[in-house]
Amino acid sequence: MLRNFKLLTVTHKSANLKDIGAFVLKPTDHTSVQAQLENLKNTFALEELFYIATCNRVFYLFITNENLNNKFNTRFFQHINPTLSNESLKSVQQLEGEAAIAHLFEVAASIDSLVVGERQILGQLREAYDQCHTWGLTGDNIRLAFQQAVVAAKEVYADTRIGDKPVSVASLAVRKMMAAHLPKNARILLIGAGQTNGLVAKFLVKHEFTNVTVFNRSVQKAEELAIIVGGNAHLLTDLEDYKKGFDCLIVCTGATEPFITSDLYQKLLNGETSEKIVIDLAIPHNVEELVIQNFPIRYIEIDGLRALAQENRAFREEEVEKAKILLTKHITLFPNLYKQRQLTRAFSRVPDEIKAVKTKAFNEVFRKDVEQLDAPTRALLEKMMTYMEQKCIAVPMKVAKEMAV
Numbered sequence: 001m002l003r004n005f006k007l008l009t010v011t012h013k014s015a016n017l018k019d020i021g022a023f024v025l026k027p028t029d030h031t032s033v034q035a036q037l038e039n040l041k042n043t044f045a046l047e048e049l050f051y052i053a054t055c056n057r058v059f060y061l062f063i064t065n066e067n068l069n070n071k072f073n074t075r076f077f078q079h080i081n082p083t084l085s086n087e088s089l090k091s092v093q094q095l096e097g098e099a100a101i102a103h104l105f106e107v108a109a110s111i112d113s114l115v116v117g118e119r120q121i122l123g124q125l126r127e128a129y130d131q132c133h134t135w136g137l138t139g140d141n142i143r144l145a146f147q148q149a150v151v152a153a154k155e156v157y158a159d160t161r162i163g164d165k166p167v168s169v170a171s172l173a174v175r176k177m178m179a180a181h182l183p184k185n186a187r188i189l190l191i192g193a194g195q196t197n198g199l200v201a202k203f204l205v206k207h208e209f210t211n212v213t214v215f216n217r218s219v220q221k222a223e224e225l226a227i228i229v230g231g232n233a234h235l236l237t238d239l240e241d242y243k244k245g246f247d248c249l250i251v252c253t254g255a256t257e258p259f260i261t262s263d264l265y266q267k268l269l270n271g272e273t274s275e276k277i278v279i280d281l282a283i284p285h286n287v288e289e290l291v292i293q294n295f296p297i298r299y300i301e302i303d304g305l306r307a308l309a310q311e312n313r314a315f316r317e318e319e320v321e322k323a324k325i326l327l328t329k330h331i332t333l334f335p336n337l338y339k340q341r342q343l344t345r346a347f348s349r350v351p352d353e354i355k356a357v358k359t360k361a362f363n364e365v366f367r368k369d370v371e372q373l374d375a376p377t378r379a380l381l382e383k384m385m386t387y388m389e390q391k392c393i394a395v396p397m398k399v400a401k402e403m404a405v
Helices: 018-023 030-044 070-080 097-106 119-134 140-159 169-178 195-204 217-227 235-243 263-269 289-295 302-346 350-365 366-369 373-402
Strands: 005-011 048-054 057-063 093-096 188-191 212-216 234-236 247-251 276-280 297-302
Touching: 005 018, 005 070, 005 097, 018 217, 030 048, 030 070, 048 093, 048 119, 048 140, 057 097, 057 140, 097 119, 097 140, 097 188, 097 302, 119 140, 119 195, 140 217, 140 302, 169 195, 169 276, 169 297, 169 302, 188 195, 195 212, 195 217, 212 217, 212 235, 217 234, 234 235, 235 263, 235 289, 289 297, 289 366, 297 302, 350 366
Parallel strands: 188 212, 188 247, 212 234, 247 276, 276 297
Antiparallel strands: 005 057, 005 093, 048 057
16 A cells, blocks of 8 residues: 555754764665664564665655554664664654655655755665665565656656756865865875765866875775776775875765774874865764864865755756656656556466466366367367467456556
């Protein structure tokens, strides 16, 4: 049933971005994320589960017949993070049925993003869905919802100007960095090689920065990004011994605890005392608070980009309204699509059942009678039975489709 779609989310609209990290899974690696999601699914008896965390939201979309309420929300998120307070839980938005589907569609179309029209979110959704699907967490219900969300988002991007003059969190951060008038040969450390820093890298190339060094947990991804920026690639573990200094540090990793600690930052300075630019695009933040407090830095983080993002939204306001109209069409159609899919699944056994009846009729019930027929008559009988088999399969399928409309 459509009402079994449930969604719990915390976004830039309901919480400070730095606080969203408290609702994110805190893994050490992908295996840990998978184990935690499987544990969530089993603990709360969820039929399916889809999880995504980005720089401005986290949401858990799942299938269950249990009603959402404050008690369920508290149990759910304190299972993820036992330190969450009742006050923090007030930022959780709970949605069910069509409202949950509508939110998924709006996120995919980037009209609920911090930066409206940022196409990056669709790629992030695809990546998160593929991962959850690979882990066996999602099923036919969420698959259908996700596919339709992608269809709706593509129509929004194609038929409105919401993505004109493309802007992203990465581009806003680089714009703020450019205001510092760094020379083109400024020493830039790019820490993390995910989608966000991948976009940052493209902007660095566009603005002709020539001295970029990439660090990442996977050396292969670091090398791929280093090729784009024409720089060098290193493992994250190499940061401890990096002695070439820097002018700008851009960090966005999947770490769920501050990665750039005061001690590590001191080592990276290598004795330099001048003011540095530090851009932290991660949720939770990757830069320890002590770094901000104790060193001369120009700190740029996502919360500080809100004003620029708001300018972007004002420019696209008319296009947002057009996008909402398009999305409403898809959201309205989804219940019928979902009902049709449910009926199709229910009737999926019909072909096998009818084939089994035909086989039993020939090989058991009327076997002796069939064996007494001459070859032409037997061939005609088989042809007639095959025709009846096809019609008997087609009729209930047609009825199922008509019932769904």
